[in-house]
Amino acid sequence: xxxxxxxxxxVGVRLxxxxxxxxxxxxxxxxxxxxxxxxxxxxxxxxxxxxxxxxAPTEGEGTVLGVSLRSPERFAxxxxxxxxGHTPGLYPQLTLEENLxxxxxxxxxxxxxxxxxxxxxxxxxxxxxxxxxxxxxMQRRGExxxxxxxxxxLLLLDEAxxxxxxxxxxxxxYLVKGVRxxxxxxxxxxxxxxxxxxxxxxxVQLQAGAIAGSGGGQQ
Amino acid sequence: MTGLWRQALxxxxxxxxxxxRSGEVLMITVPFGAAALMLIPxxxxxxxxxLDRVGPGMYWSVVLLFGVxxxxxxxxxxxxxQMDLLxxxxxDPAARFAGRAGASSLLLLVFETVLAPIALxxxxxxxxxxxxxxxxxxxxxxxxxxxxxxxAAIAASxxxxxxxxxxxxxLSVPMLLAATxxxxxxxxxxxIFGWLLLLVVMDLLLAVAGVLSARxxxxxxx
Numbered sequence: 001x002x003x004x005x006x007x008x009x010x011v012g013v014r015l016x017x018x019x020x021x022x023x024x025x026x027x028x029x030x031x032x033x034x035x036x037x038x039x040x041x042x043x044x045x046x047x048x049x050x051x052x053x054x055x056a057p058t059e060g061e062g063t064v065l066g067v068s069l070r071s072p073e074r075f076a077x078x079x080x081x082x083x084x085g086h087t088p089g090l091y092p093q094l095t096l097e098e099n100l101x102x103x104x105x106x107x108x109x110x111x112x113x114x115x116x117x118x119x120x121x122x123x124x125x126x127x128x129x130x131x132x133x134x135x136x137x138m139q140r141r142g143e144x145x146x147x148x149x150x151x152x153x154l155l156l157l158d159e160a161x162x163x164x165x166x167x168x169x170x171x172x173x174y175l176v177k178g179v180r181x182x183x184x185x186x187x188x189x190x191x192x193x194x195x196x197x198x199x200x201x202x203x204v205q206l207q208a209g210a211i212a213g214s215g216g217g218q219q
Numbered sequence: 220m221t222g223l224w225r226q227a228l229x230x231x232x233x234x235x236x237x238x239x240r241s242g243e244v245l246m247i248t249v250p251f252g253a254a255a256l257m258l259i260p261x262x263x264x265x266x267x268x269x270l271d272r273v274g275p276g277m278y279w280s281v282v283l284l285f286g287v288x289x290x291x292x293x294x295x296x297x298x299x300x301q302m303d304l305l306x307x308x309x310x311d312p313a314a315r316f317a318g319r320a321g322a323s324s325l326l327l328l329v330f331e332t333v334l335a336p337i338a339l340x341x342x343x344x345x346x347x348x349x350x351x352x353x354x355x356x357x358x359x360x361x362x363x364x365x366x367x368x369x370x371a372a373i374a375a376s377x378x379x380x381x382x383x384x385x386x387x388x389x390l391s392v393p394m395l396l397a398a399t400x401x402x403x404x405x406x407x408x409x410x411i412f413g414w415l416l417l418l419v420v421m422d423l424l425l426a427v428a429g430v431l432s433a434r435x436x437x438x439x440x441x
Contacts, residue, residue: 054303056438075434079309089304093237105229106308130240150308 003066004029005154005185006051011069012059013046013209020046022209024060033176033186035196038206044189045086047206048156051187052083065153079107082152082179086159088139089146092132096123096142099131100149109149117145121171136163144171153184160190173199223314230310230318235325237296244289244326245333252285252330253337260341274342275402281338282331282359283395287387289330290323290367302440312433316368320429324357324364331356355398358418362394365425369432376439390425393417 006028013021021043028034036044049055051064053074062069065077090099097114104111118127121141131139140163147155160172176186176199190196193203197216204214238244259277260270297305305315335353370386397414404411 052303052307054306076309078307081307083303083307085300085303087298087300089298089300091233091237091301093240094233098236102229102233103304103308106226106305106310 004063005032006062006064006187008051008057008060008062010060011050011057011062013043013050013055014058020209021050024209024211026204026211028185028187030183030185031180033180033188033200035193035200035203036187036189036206037191037193037203038212042206043209044206045158046209048083048085048158048187048189051154052081052156053078054083079150080153081156082147082150082154083156084140084143084147084158084160086162088131088136088143090131090134090139090142093130095128095130096134096138096145097127099142100145103146104149107150109151113149117148120148121145122167137165137168140164141168141171144168144175147175148178151182152179153182155179155184155186157186157188157190160188161192161195169195172196176200223311223317226310226314227318227321230305230315231322231325234296234319234322238322238326243292244330248285248289249330249333252281252334255281255285256334256338256341270342274338275406276399277342278334278338279359279395279398279402282327282334282398283363283391286327286330286360286363287367287391289326290320290364291371291383291387306437312437313430315437316372316429316433320361320364320368320426322364323368324361327360327363328356331360355401355418358415358422359394359398362418362422362425363391365422365429366390366394369425369429372429372433372436372440376436378440390421393421397421 004027006026008024008026011021011024012019024047036047038044046055050057050062050069053064053069057069064074065080067073067077090096091102094102096118100114100118101111103109104114115124115127118124121144123138123141123145126134126138131142134142155175157172157175161169164172172188172195176188179186186200188196188200197203202214203216205212256277259273263269263273335356366387370383370390373386374380374382397417400414401411401418403409404414
């Protein structure tokens with residue numbers, strides 16, 4: 001088996017005295033996609049932030065893209081991780097095109113592709129509209145366009161289908177397939193299990209910060 | 220990965236473009252600053268010698284008080300999602316600090332420049348000290364920009380915005396003292412080198428502290 005993209009061993013995360021994640025063992029290999037499910041407050045978002053290196057484990061050991069979650073080298077792999085969270089990260093006073101051009105210039109992605117990815121996510125005609133004037137669904141599409149532009153090796157989608165119409169939901173599949181084809185990995189959080197089942201190899205269920213079970217994807 | 224200065228320039232450009240569109244500094248803070256400058260002459264009355272004496276001090280007080288609000292507001296403009304975005308783009312935290320402080324300093328320079336003629340009209344019968352006030356503008360703008368950006372980063376790292384005034388007020392007092400003393404020194408012919416040096420040293424110390432603490436503060440914010 002190739003080196004795992006995500007390898008967590010007995011990892012825990014505490015915020016103050018409160019354990020949010022407990023004794024997690026999780027491996028996600030190259031080319032693999034998993035669905036992360038669980039009720040509200042089960043720790044799904046915290047796990048995504050841990051894997052994105054935005055949080056450090058308070059217990060256990062783990063690697064992401066071959067780098068320890070505790071080592072300073074994790075700073076260097078961050079640009080290879082694409083996270084789409086609950087709240088869109090677009091700058092409200094900038095247009096959609098300016099937002100993506102800003103991302104392209106900082107990440108080193110080709111700015112010339114900005115119009116193309118905006119067209120791909122169905123925002124071509126709205127490219128000069130400020131993000132503040134876009135609906136939540138449009139902003140989510142803008143986030144998808146950002147990930148298409150930066151082509152991460154690890155894709156993390158939180159509440160992947162929230163606020164999306166059926167056409168936009170197809171973009172989730174496009175993104176997951178894309179990262180798998182590049183030999184990367186994807187972790188998809190969604191409450192709509194039926195919609196992500198065709199995209200993932202298996203589901204991992206979180207309950208009260210611990211893994212309660214896994215299995216069941218259709219890939 | 221692009222160079223640190225290029226990243227800083229991108230951050231500054233984005234912040235300035237955002238400010239130009241929201242107009243918070245020019246449309247909200249400047250009028251309030253001008254109103255604050257007008258209150259003292261209204262209270263004192265037409266006592267030209269007294270207004271002339273207190274003018275530079277009043278000007279710098281307004282610049283510092285409102286300027287800190289400008290720079291802290293600028294620094295707190297990003298939400299958690301934007302912070303995560305910048306982090307995951309691989310942005311060097313020092314570049315973020317430099318870009319943000321640079322943009323804030325430029326906005327403060329505009330703020331100072333717009334208020335200066337208003338202050339001169341309201342207070343300044345003797346323009347000798349005011350020319351030096353103009354020369355001091357970039358130095359004070361840079362200091363305040365750095366201080367506000369650093370204070371906001373520290374406050375974010377401990378999730379307590381109430382910390383901002385506790386950090387900013389004591390550190391801005393030497394700037395206020397230095398700026399007023401330089402202005403007054405020129406008017407009465409006293410030496411100003413020590414006060415100028417204090418401003419320069421404070422700017423340098425704040426810049427070094429901001430750059431060195433950028434990474435630890437970013438990581439502590441999560």
